[in-house]
Amino acid sequence: MTPRVLLRVLIIGALLWSECTHANEQPLEPEVLAFLQQQQQPLPFAVDFEQQRTIQGLPRALLSSGTLTVAADKVVWHTKEPLDQRLVITATGIQPDGEAAMRGSAVIAQLLLAVLQGDAEAIDKNFSVQLAADCLTLTPKLEQLQQFVQAIESCGNSSIERIQLIEQQGNRSSITFHYEAHNGVAAH
Amino acid sequence: MWLRTKFAAWLSIAIVVLLAAGLFWLRLPAVSWQSSLLDTLPQEADPAQQVYMAHQQPNEQRFMLLFTVANDDFAAFATALRQELAELTSSEAEIQPLQQLDAQAIVSIYAEYAGQWASPSDLTTLRENPQQLIQYAQQRLQQPLPLWVDIQQDPLLLSQRLVEALPEPLPNFAAEGPLYVRHSATHTSIVVALQSKADTLSQEHSRTVVAHTEQLLSALTATAIPHEVIRSGLVFHTDAAATQAKYEMTWFGGLSLAFVLILLWWVFRSLLHLLYSLVVVSVSTLVGVTAVMWCFNSPHVLTLVFATTLIGLCIDYVFHASIGASHGKNNWQQVVPALLLGAATTIVGFLLLTLLSLPLLQQLGVFMAAALVSVTGLVLLIPALGLTKPTTLRWQRLHQKVARSYQHVAPRTGSIILVVLAITCSIAAWQTYRSDDAVQLLATSSESLLAQEQEMREQTQAFYDSEVILIKATSMNELYQRYARVHRRLVDWQQQGWLTSWQSWFDYVPTPQQQQQVSDALAQLWQQPAGQDYLAWLGIQPPQANLSSRQQLPKAHPLYENFFYTSADAKQPVVGVIRLRGSTTNNDFTQAIAALNGVELFSPLTQASEALGHYRSQLMQWMMALVILLFIVLSWRLPYSRRQQRYLASLHVSAIIITALSSALAIAALWQPLNAFHFVGAMLVIVLGIDYGIFCASRIPRAHALQAISISALTTMFAFGALSFSQTAAIASFGVTVLIGVAITAVLVPLLTPANSTHSV
Numbered sequence: 001m002t003p004r005v006l007l008r009v010l011i012i013g014a015l016l017w018s019e020c021t022h023a024n025e026q027p028l029e030p031e032v033l034a035f036l037q038q039q040q041q042p043l044p045f046a047v048d049f050e051q052q053r054t055i056q057g058l059p060r061a062l063l064s065s066g067t068l069t070v071a072a073d074k075v076v077w078h079t080k081e082p083l084d085q086r087l088v089i090t091a092t093g094i095q096p097d098g099e100a101a102m103r104g105s106a107v108i109a110q111l112l113l114a115v116l117q118g119d120a121e122a123i124d125k126n127f128s129v130q131l132a133a134d135c136l137t138l139t140p141k142l143e144q145l146q147q148f149v150q151a152i153e154s155c156g157n158s159s160i161e162r163i164q165l166i167e168q169q170g171n172r173s174s175i176t177f178h179y180e181a182h183n184g185v186a187a188h
Numbered sequence: 189m190w191l192r193t194k195f196a197a198w199l200s201i202a203i204v205v206l207l208a209a210g211l212f213w214l215r216l217p218a219v220s221w222q223s224s225l226l227d228t229l230p231q232e233a234d235p236a237q238q239v240y241m242a243h244q245q246p247n248e249q250r251f252m253l254l255f256t257v258a259n260d261d262f263a264a265f266a267t268a269l270r271q272e273l274a275e276l277t278s279s280e281a282e283i284q285p286l287q288q289l290d291a292q293a294i295v296s297i298y299a300e301y302a303g304q305w306a307s308p309s310d311l312t313t314l315r316e317n318p319q320q321l322i323q324y325a326q327q328r329l330q331q332p333l334p335l336w337v338d339i340q341q342d343p344l345l346l347s348q349r350l351v352e353a354l355p356e357p358l359p360n361f362a363a364e365g366p367l368y369v370r371h372s373a374t375h376t377s378i379v380v381a382l383q384s385k386a387d388t389l390s391q392e393h394s395r396t397v398v399a400h401t402e403q404l405l406s407a408l409t410a411t412a413i414p415h416e417v418i419r420s421g422l423v424f425h426t427d428a429a430a431t432q433a434k435y436e437m438t439w440f441g442g443l444s445l446a447f448v449l450i451l452l453w454w455v456f457r458s459l460l461h462l463l464y465s466l467v468v469v470s471v472s473t474l475v476g477v478t479a480v481m482w483c484f485n486s487p488h489v490l491t492l493v494f495a496t497t498l499i500g501l502c503i504d505y506v507f508h509a510s511i512g513a514s515h516g517k518n519n520w521q522q523v524v525p526a527l528l529l530g531a532a533t534t535i536v537g538f539l540l541l542t543l544l545s546l547p548l549l550q551q552l553g554v555f556m557a558a559a560l561v562s563v564t565g566l567v568l569l570i571p572a573l574g575l576t577k578p579t580t581l582r583w584q585r586l587h588q589k590v591a592r593s594y595q596h597v598a599p600r601t602g603s604i605i606l607v608v609l610a611i612t613c614s615i616a617a618w619q620t621y622r623s624d625d626a627v628q629l630l631a632t633s634s635e636s637l638l639a640q641e642q643e644m645r646e647q648t649q650a651f652y653d654s655e656v657i658l659i660k661a662t663s664m665n666e667l668y669q670r671y672a673r674v675h676r677r678l679v680d681w682q683q684q685g686w687l688t689s690w691q692s693w694f695d696y697v698p699t700p701q702q703q704q705q706v707s708d709a710l711a712q713l714w715q716q717p718a719g720q721d722y723l724a725w726l727g728i729q730p731p732q733a734n735l736s737s738r739q740q741l742p743k744a745h746p747l748y749e750n751f752f753y754t755s756a757d758a759k760q761p762v763v764g765v766i767r768l769r770g771s772t773t774n775n776d777f778t779q780a781i782a783a784l785n786g787v788e789l790f791s792p793l794t795q796a797s798e799a800l801g802h803y804r805s806q807l808m809q810w811m812m813a814l815v816i817l818l819f820i821v822l823s824w825r826l827p828y829s830r831r832q833q834r835y836l837a838s839l840h841v842s843a844i845i846i847t848a849l850s851s852a853l854a855i856a857a858l859w860q861p862l863n864a865f866h867f868v869g870a871m872l873v874i875v876l877g878i879d880y881g882i883f884c885a886s887r888i889p890r891a892h893a894l895q896a897i898s899i900s901a902l903t904t905m906f907a908f909g910a911l912s913f914s915q916t917a918a919i920a921s922f923g924v925t926v927l928i929g930v931a932i933t934a935v936l937v938p939l940l941t942p943a944n945s946t947h948s949v
Contacts, residue, residue: 053329057340059727064330077332085327094333103352106362108333147292148334167334175332 251421
């Protein structure tokens with residue numbers, strides 16, 4: 001083997017290795033990235049929401065509504081009806097107003113932040129992603145989360161219009177967002 | 189007469205070897221060798237303690253690393269650490285992150301008991317202010333968080349709340365995959381808990397595990413991210429001890445072996461003597477092991493460790509016999525009775541060990557007795573084998589001079605010296621006697637490792653005291669009731685300051701009494717308007733109480749096997765454990781526990797220390813019995829013509845042994861309190877003293893006897909005396925006792941009057 005052939009083999013090998021490494025990482029497809037960019041709102045922003053929670057064993061869905069404030073480092077989940085309740089979601093966990101973070105809530109908090117903030121990098125790291133029509137289906141990669149969450153669906157073209165949290169137990173939370181009331185108003 | 193031919197002699201040796209080897213292979217499949225330290229405990233050890241100890245999985249190695257990095261470096265360091273951990277776990281050392289509790293298993297057991305289990309604080313709220321729990325449940329239902337309980341069974345979500353309130357495995361550390369992380373204002377602490385399947389007691393396995401771990405640490409150092417690391421775990425201590433022992437073996441062992449070989453060559457100038465010594469040691473070891481295997485179904489490997497140490501004295505018989513044979517037929521005839529008497533006394537002495545209640549000493553007694561029987565037979569073949577080459581002239585002349593110099597001491601003076609020395613040294617030993625059997629004193633870990641261990645304990649609070657509360661009963665139901673009774677007392681004991689905290693089964697699962705109270709309070713709530721309104725809001729009926737599952741023990745709980753132990757033997761008690769932190773060895777605490785039926789405060793370390801103390805005391809009793817036996821046998825069998833001479837000579841031999849033992853132990857006690865290992869060394873001193881005494885009190889010319897005694901004493905002192913410098917306290921204890929004891933015996937035995945002396949004793 002001449003040095004030139006050897007060099008060629010080495011270059012091709014290095015390129016193949018590089019391809020393989022990238023293939024293993026499976027970055028988000030351009031369509032998914034574009035979809036996330038379309039959904040993403042300038043931070044911070046606030047939005048009203050309605051939650052319809054279907055729980056196995058209950059004859060009817062539980063309804064609640066309130067306001068969601070999404071910032072770069074946290075999300076404030078303020079439910080106004082039927083019970084007034086304020087949750088602060090940060091990377092370290094979910095914290096009810098005036099209380100310590102809920103035990104073991106850090107992982108789910110980080111995922112909710114990723115979805116609500118449209119953080120493509122975090123979504124890529126934590127979920128397997130499937131795009132169908134105007135909905136993105138996110139399946140958790142983390143085994144400890146897979147035990148509780150089957151998938152998260154994020155729907156809406158120009159913004160997140162509806163999020164659906166599908167639990168392994170068969171429970172389902174459908175959260176619909178209404179941007180009208182806060183249109184053009186940045187949250188503080 | 190036929191044995192006098194070399195061929196017949198070698199043939200008889202071959203027959204003995206074949207016979208022993210045949211018996212060895214015949215028995216081998218039926219024998220199960222024990223390696224657990226549990227099997228060395230006194231036979232009357234508490235069955236409940238045995239059940240507990242049997243479940244402590246000594247071969248499962250757990251170890252931890254604690255890293256501290258600046259907050260800004262945390263992300264990069266955690267990524268590097270995760271990568272290195274992935275490589276470590278794929279290595280052949282079978283190192284794996286310590287499995288965190290399987291969340292699925294936890295959830296499924298608490299889901300099964302949904303609506304029946306509640307935390308103690310929720311139980312109080314349920315009884316005093318149930319509206320608060322209703323409000324919490326309503327809030328929880330509108331949070332965007334998964335629910336896993338059956339809401340029809342547990343409308344208040346009590347089980348989910350209980351799981352969220354369970355004690356954390358590493359307090360204040362958050363589990364993040366294989367890492368446990370704790371952030372402070374400036375720094376982040378990361379704990380990595382690992383386990384390996386390597387055998388804790390195997391030096392080779394420990395070395396492999398530590399080497400792979402050190403590779404991980406080197407790779408992290410190479411990242412140039414500033415960090416500090418603390419190591420914790422038995423594996424690091426085992427490896428450090430093994431490295432130290434290897435160093436000592438190389439230097440002390442190598443030097444002493446070189447000295448012994450040079451000495452033997454200088455004295456005998458014969459390769460055949462060296463070869464035959466090797467044959468005798470090998471054959472006697474084979475015979476000893478075979479005898480142990482036939483007498484005990486489950487011999488202990490530690491028996492072999494001690495036996496291979498003591499077997500060295502068999503070579504002394506080769507020295508005595510070959511030097512005796514080298515001085516002609518008449519001299520040989522004087523040597524044989526002394527050999528037989530020495531061997532018989534020592535054999536009976538070792539057989540006395542079988543009367544003690546300690547399995548290790550019983551097995552050692554059988555091993556040594558059988559080995560010495562074979563040695564006696566083998567050394568009697570020495571003239572027939574032609575091992576009659578005399579020692580070098582220089583060696584002979586040296587001992588003639590020594591013998592003559594001792595002749596200047598009048599027999600009466602010698603007698604007085606021996607008796608006075610025995611009395612004086614005994615009093616000195618009595619006065620200076622101090623013993624400490626604490627196993628911790630035998631630890632050989634470096635200061636650095638111990639400091640890291642302490643630091644890890646302070647930082648993580650992941651460790652409990654060695655002391656635990658053991659609860660035993662004849663059935664699981666009885667045990668469960670007793671366990672609950674003890675659990676209820678823990679808060680009182682904490683308030684008394686007898687313990688800081690604990691880990692109890694009922695920290696994870698409500699007691700039967702609490703379950704009943706939860707059931708009663710819920711039944712009451714569903715009758716009240718507040719409860720009925722809540723159920724109506726949900727649109728469900730009041731849940732049905734599940735009485736059958738309440739009466740069952742939740743054996744499927746992932747932590748069940750961490751708290752309850754049963755034995756395959758149905759006659760053994762069932763045992764439960766409560767682990768303690770910051771417990772005090774307070775009399776009041778011990779009494780409070782002892783007042784509870786079937787409950788005790790138990791520490792494996794204390795038990796091991798007590799076992800060592802038991803060994804020490806049994807060995808002391810054995811030595812006293814052996815000295816009395818020696819006096820009786822020698823008074824009967826020493827070759828003096830008059831009975832009074834025999835009594836006096838026996839007294840002198842006993843006095844020499846007592847002097848050697850007392851002074852060796854008294855001097856050794858100046859370094860460190862006496863322990864069982866000093867007395868194992870004393871065993872060697874006493875059996876060598878018996879041989880030296882019998883040979884000096886025989887009709888063998890004194891100079892001839894001294895030649896063999898000198899070789900024996902010098903080789904023993906060098907081989908074992910070198911161990912005095914060992915960093916391992918147990919080995920050093922053994923070495924220093926043998927060094928001093930044998931030296932004193934060798935110096936004093938020439939004061940004995942030989943049986944063929946014309947002088948009066």
